[in-house]
Amino acid sequence: MNGIEQTLIGGVEGGAAILIPALGELVGQRAGVVNLGVEGSMLAGALGAYAMAVATGNTWVGLIGGLAAGAVCGLLHSWLVVRQRADQLASGLVVWFLALGVTSVFGTGYVNDTVTPLPTLSIPLLGRMPFLGPVLFQHDILVYAGFVLVPAIWFVLHRTRLGLALRATGERPEVVAATGGHPALVQVVAVTFGAALGGLGGAQLSVGYVGNWFNDMTSGYGFVAVAVVLFAAWRPFRVLAGALLFGVALAAASVLQAHGVAVNQYLLDAMPYLITLLALITLARKGSSEAPEGLRRALADTG
Amino acid sequence: MAMAPVSEALLPELSGDPADDPGGRRQWWSLPDYRRVGIVVGTYAAVLAAFGVVLLLKGTNPISVLDTMLHSTLLNWGAVQQTILRAVPVALAALAVTIPARAGMVNVGGEGQLIMGAVAATGMGLLVGATWPGPLSWLAMALAGMAAGGIWAGIAGLLRTALDANEAVTTLLMNFIANDVMLYLIYQPWKYKGGSGQPESAPLPAVAHLPRLLGSQLNLGVIVAAAAALGVWLLLRRSGWGFGLRIVGGNREAARRAGLPVKQLMVSAMVAGGMLAGLGGMLNFAGLELQLRPDITATFGYVAFLASFLGRNNPPKVVGAAVLFSAIAVSGNAVQLTYGLDGAIVDVLLALIVVAPLALTRSARSAWR
Numbered sequence: 001m002n003g004i005e006q007t008l009i010g011g012v013e014g015g016a017a018i019l020i021p022a023l024g025e026l027v028g029q030r031a032g033v034v035n036l037g038v039e040g041s042m043l044a045g046a047l048g049a050y051a052m053a054v055a056t057g058n059t060w061v062g063l064i065g066g067l068a069a070g071a072v073c074g075l076l077h078s079w080l081v082v083r084q085r086a087d088q089l090a091s092g093l094v095v096w097f098l099a100l101g102v103t104s105v106f107g108t109g110y111v112n113d114t115v116t117p118l119p120t121l122s123i124p125l126l127g128r129m130p131f132l133g134p135v136l137f138q139h140d141i142l143v144y145a146g147f148v149l150v151p152a153i154w155f156v157l158h159r160t161r162l163g164l165a166l167r168a169t170g171e172r173p174e175v176v177a178a179t180g181g182h183p184a185l186v187q188v189v190a191v192t193f194g195a196a197l198g199g200l201g202g203a204q205l206s207v208g209y210v211g212n213w214f215n216d217m218t219s220g221y222g223f224v225a226v227a228v229v230l231f232a233a234w235r236p237f238r239v240l241a242g243a244l245l246f247g248v249a250l251a252a253a254s255v256l257q258a259h260g261v262a263v264n265q266y267l268l269d270a271m272p273y274l275i276t277l278l279a280l281i282t283l284a285r286k287g288s289s290e291a292p293e294g295l296r297r298a299l300a301d302t303g
Numbered sequence: 304m305a306m307a308p309v310s311e312a313l314l315p316e317l318s319g320d321p322a323d324d325p326g327g328r329r330q331w332w333s334l335p336d337y338r339r340v341g342i343v344v345g346t347y348a349a350v351l352a353a354f355g356v357v358l359l360l361k362g363t364n365p366i367s368v369l370d371t372m373l374h375s376t377l378l379n380w381g382a383v384q385q386t387i388l389r390a391v392p393v394a395l396a397a398l399a400v401t402i403p404a405r406a407g408m409v410n411v412g413g414e415g416q417l418i419m420g421a422v423a424a425t426g427m428g429l430l431v432g433a434t435w436p437g438p439l440s441w442l443a444m445a446l447a448g449m450a451a452g453g454i455w456a457g458i459a460g461l462l463r464t465a466l467d468a469n470e471a472v473t474t475l476l477m478n479f480i481a482n483d484v485m486l487y488l489i490y491q492p493w494k495y496k497g498g499s500g501q502p503e504s505a506p507l508p509a510v511a512h513l514p515r516l517l518g519s520q521l522n523l524g525v526i527v528a529a530a531a532a533l534g535v536w537l538l539l540r541r542s543g544w545g546f547g548l549r550i551v552g553g554n555r556e557a558a559r560r561a562g563l564p565v566k567q568l569m570v571s572a573m574v575a576g577g578m579l580a581g582l583g584g585m586l587n588f589a590g591l592e593l594q595l596r597p598d599i600t601a602t603f604g605y606v607a608f609l610a611s612f613l614g615r616n617n618p619p620k621v622v623g624a625a626v627l628f629s630a631i632a633v634s635g636n637a638v639q640l641t642y643g644l645d646g647a648i649v650d651v652l653l654a655l656i657v658v659a660p661l662a663l664t665r666s667a668r669s670a671w672r
Contacts, residue, residue, distance in 0.1 A: 036475075086661040089411060089471060090612040093605055094654045094661075101650030105361055108645050215645060220479065227479075230472055264491055270483035273476050280468050280476075296469070 007248060007255045008135045012143060015247020017042075017204040019146040021225035022232075022239045023153050024197025028074075029229055030157060031190035032170035032294030036092025037077045038198040039222025040099030044069035045199025046206035047103045050213040053115040059207050062115065063142075063200065066207075070199015071192050073099055078191035082184050088298050096222070104215045117211035118142065142204040147240075149197070154236040166190055170292035198222065224272075231276040233283055234292065246272045346663055350655045357651055363642050372649075375637030376630040382637075384520040386630040388591050391528040392417055392600070394625035395583030396607035397614070398535050399456070399576035403470070404616045405539060406572040407552035412459060412474025414604025415481035416452040416577045420584025422485050423451030425493070425504050425595040428588075432511030440511040441523070444585050452581015453574045455481065460573030464566040470573065478604065489595050504595035513590040524586030531579060536618040548572055580604070606632070609657050628653055 021038050028035050035041075048069025053062030077095045080086040118140035122128075127137040157163035166186055168176050173183035205221070206213050224246050231245075232238030249272045253265035334342075355365035376382050396413035403410040427447035432440045455477060462468040486502070495505040513522040539545035550558040551568050559565045584600070592599055606628050614621030631653050635646035 080658070080661050084661050087612060089409060090609060090657070091661065093609055094657045096605075097609070097650045098654035098658075101647050101652075101654065102357070104645040104647030105357065105651070215647065223475065223479065227476055230476075264487050266483040266487040266490060270480050270487075273479045273483070277473060277476050277480075280472060281462060281466055291469075 003255050003259050005131060005134060007252045010251030010255065011244055011248030012135060013139060013209045013247075014250055015243045016139070016143040016146040017201050017209055017221055018225050018228060018246050019201075019240060019243035020142065020149065020204060021198040021201035021222060022228040022243055023146070023149050023236060024070075024194030024201070025225050025229045026194070026232070026234060026236060026239055027153065027157070027166070027197075028187075028191045028194035029295055030170045030234060030292055031166050031187045032173065032292055032298060033078065033081055033187050033191050034088045034092065034226070034295060034298060035074070035077050035095075035191055035194060035198075036089055036223070036226060037073055037095030037099070038092075038195065038225055039218060039220070040092075040096040041070040041073040041195040041198030042202035042205070042218040042222045042225075043096075043099045043103045043216070044073050045202030046217055047107045047110070047202075047213060048199060049203035050110055050113075050115060050206040051106075053207050054110060054113045059116050059118055062207050063203055066199045066203030067196045068199070070202065071196035074192040074195020074198070075188075077195065078188040081191070082187045100216065107213055107215055110213045111215070113213070115207055115211070118208045140204075140208045142200065142208050145200070146204075146243075150236050150240045157236070167292070170294050173294055198225070201225070227273060227276045231272075231279050233279075242272075242276075245275070342663065346659045347656075350652070350659045353655055354652045357648070358644075361644060361648075363644065368638060368642060368644075371637050371641050372631075372634035376634045381520070382633055385633045386626065387521060387525055389629035389633055390622075390626045391524050391590070392580075392583035392587040393603050393607050393610060393629050394532060394622045395528055395586070396580040396604050397610040397621045397625045398532060398618060399452075399580035399583075400608050400611035401614075401616045401618060401621050402535065402539070402548070402576040402579070403456075403460075403569075403572045404611065405545070405548040405552050406569050407555065408460070408463065408569060408572060409471035410456060410459070410474050410573065410576050411471050411608060412456060412477050412577075412604070413580050413607045414600055414602065415474065415478035416455050416580035417584040417587070417600045417604050418478075418481040418485050419451040419455045420448035420581030421588040421592075421595060421599055422481075422488065422584075423447040423581065424585035424588045425488075425507075428507045428511050429493070429505060432508040435511075437510045437512075437514070441513060441589065444511070444589050445527075445582060448581040448585025448588075449578040450581070452584065453578040456577025456580070457570060457574040460570040463573075464569050485595065485599075486597060489597065493595065495594070502597055507589060507593045511589065512593060513586070522590040524590035528583070528586060531582060532618060532622050535575075535579065539618065544568070544571070580607075606653070609653070613657055613660075627656070631656075 021042055025035060025038050045066035049062040049066030052065025053059045056062070073095050076098070077091055080091040080094070081088050120138055120140055121144070122133075123137040127133045129137070157167060165176065165181055169181070169183040169186040169190075173187075176183045176186070201221070202218060205217060210217065228239055228242035228246060231242040249268055253268045257265065351369065355369070358365040358368050376386055396417050399413050399416060400410050424444040424447055427444045428440065431443055435443065456474065459470045459473040459477060462473050463470040489502045489504050493504045495503050497505070513524050515522050516525070539548070547558070547563050547568050550561070550563060551565050555565055558568075588595065588599065607625065610624040610628055611621050613624040631649045635649035638644055638648060639646035
């Protein structure tokens with residue numbers, strides 16, 4: 001296995017832990033709600049999945065725990081933001097701190113536990129291809145789930161009534177309300193669904209890619225997911241590209257170092273953020289910021 | 304007013320924004336004093352009760368844990384000093400959120416600005432600290448830290464005014480870049496060869512340490528930070544600049560038509576905020592940490608954002624909230640030592656304190672009905 005292959009494998013595995021939460025964040029932001037608490041959802045999901053897997057001895061049941069724990073964080077955020085009209089950024093940070101505290105306290109007991117990690121599923125035929133096989137088709141189920149979610153979310157957002165209602169809520173909630181829709185409900189559902197995906201992304205770390213639980217294990221992946229959504233200008237397929245870019249950048253450094261190449265990991269780590277920043281600047285420059293209207297209002301609202 | 308000032312400081316959102324929701328404001332202020340006090344007391348009793356439930360679930364006695372927390376912060380001079388020292392960077396980074404907020408901008412980049420301030424101070428301290436007399440080194444480090452923080456925030460301000468790139472997003476991204484810059488420096492070029500192999504910079508030469516105050520653990524940085532906070536408060540209240548910021552924050556179009564230099568004001572607010580956070584990073588480094596280490600900010604910047612939020616962007620309240628959060632963080636150490644709980648448990652209390660007032664702002668401010 002050469003270095004490039006190793007990097008790409010790691011990039012896809014780790015990238016899935018960014019991709020799934022980023023898709024969830026995209027759904028919420030399309031409905032007009034930024035959720036910085038996705039970092040908290042990921043932490044809760046990582047522990048929820050791990051704890052459920054330990055308790056039941058079944059990693060698949062663990063995934064349900066991950067989804068549920070992430071969704072709880074999303075419910076809290078959407079309640080604060082939609083019903084109580086709280087500042088979105090502050091509310092997201094609060095959810096993060098809450099999850100950080102709760103998972104640190106209740107996670108300590110699980111640090112020495114072990115679970116059977118999600119099995120690697122090799123896709124028949126495709127998995128045996130040279131190079132592409134190991135890179136794309138020999139992963140755990142959540143990696144494939146991420147790949148399937150990309151077109152699925154695109155389809156729902158852009159080709160169904162539900163998606164139209166959701167995007168309309170993100171642009172002009174008052175219009176949706178005037179035409180008999182329920183923008184508040186749409187936002188709560190979108191944010192909670194997105195946070196559940198955040199929890200699943202956390203599960204990909206704890207019972208998938210890393211196969212272990214330790215305190216604060218997501219270490220900023222949730223914020224990376226937010227960055228990826230911005231990088232992608234709220235488009236699902238670009239989210240895929242962004243998540244893989246971040247994933248590969250994170251995986252590249254350790255592989256390069258293992259091969260004795262003197263490259264500083266942290267300069268490499270900074271690259272995706274720089275690229276995202278540049279992408280934002282170019283987007284803003286075109287004068288056609290694609291941010292949902294309601295989102296822009298929410299971010300400018302300082303209370 | 305019968306309400307204790309501290310509880311008022313802890314209730315940011317209750318009065319809300321009159322323009323946003325006149326009804327909600329009238330409701331709250333038209334309540335009799337005893338009911339308002341009751342609501343405040345009840346809310347914080349509920350916060351403590353919720354925290355107590357978490358403690359109970361961990362099989363500890365909430366009363367004794369809370370007692371430990373109290374004794375390890377308010378009732379112990381050593382811990383009070385720790386709280387004040389911790390509050391220096393948190394309060395300055397919180398004011399770094401407050402100033403741009405006056406001009407209607409959102410600075411989520413306190414973390415990165417603190418880091419850049421500490422990085423620049425480290426660079427300056429290692430360069431001149433051993434040879435220059437102490438006071439000159441302090442000044443040089445402070446200027447370097449403020450310059451770095453100001454530039455870091457100023458970039459986001461310029462991107463906003465020149466290219467309309469949202470500053471909440473750019474400052475957040477720049478936090479991670481700042482962190483990577485710091486990690487790069489302490490893992491490679493600045494790595495302390497004589498150390499234990501941990502990624503850290505060489506220690507700041509002793510003459511360049513900020514001097515202690517009268518044999519206490521407190522140092523000169525506390526006075527500098529207090530003076531800076533007072534200065535910010537006065538500037539925002541009394542100066543033409545502070546007035547201009549408020550006009551811009553209130554109605555940008557009106558400010559432009561009135562002939563105010565809107566873009567300059569916006570950028571200056573970001574730069575001023577960044578300079579404060581940079582100063583906070585420098586004071587934390589030269590007064591307390593004395594070595595650049597990976598977790599030197601330890602999410603202070605995000606805690607600061609919440610402090611500014613809780614203090615409703617009102618400088619004295621913001622500083623009060625920063626001190627409260629610092630006390631909570633310090634109490635985490637004692638809880639960890641005494642009960643073997645993870646120190647991060649106090650983050651739950653911090654979050655609950657911020658959530659409580661949000662939970663109180665009922666449907667008067669609710670969404671689309």
